[in-house]
Amino acid sequence: MQGKIGQLGENPEQQAKDVEDAVMRIRSNPYPRDDDQRAALFIAAMENLYLSLQDVHQSRLVNDQPRAQRALEGAQSNAKRAADAAKLYGLVECAEEL
Numbered sequence: 001m002q003g004k005i006g007q008l009g010e011n012p013e014q015q016a017k018d019v020e021d022a023v024m025r026i027r028s029n030p031y032p033r034d035d036d037q038r039a040a041l042f043i044a045a046m047e048n049l050y051l052s053l054q055d056v057h058q059s060r061l062v063n064d065q066p067r068a069q070r071a072l073e074g075a076q077s078n079a080k081r082a083a084d085a086a087k088l089y090g091l092v093e094c095a096e097e098l
Helices: 012-027 036-061 065-089 092-097
Strands: none
Touching (some): 012 036
16 A cells, blocks of 8 residues: 555645545455454554544645644554554555555
8 A cells, every 4th residue: 555655644635535445445344253353453543544644634734734743643653553453463465565
């Protein structure tokens, strides 16, 4: 996914849409039976990532740079959480690309 969205914060509106689309595709499938808690953790981190990116975009629209910076830091933190959850679950490709 990193190849598609690029550096976090470059184009937060489009990035949020891309991550949200990915989350919706993931949610359309049932959780894996062997470890649904880790899957839920990954999905929650991805949801928080797109919400943070939406906040970055909205903050920049109203020229609130301190809020945009905090939101970007939140997005980076959520991307790390999603990568960590992916590693725990064995989604190595997802973990490397976040």
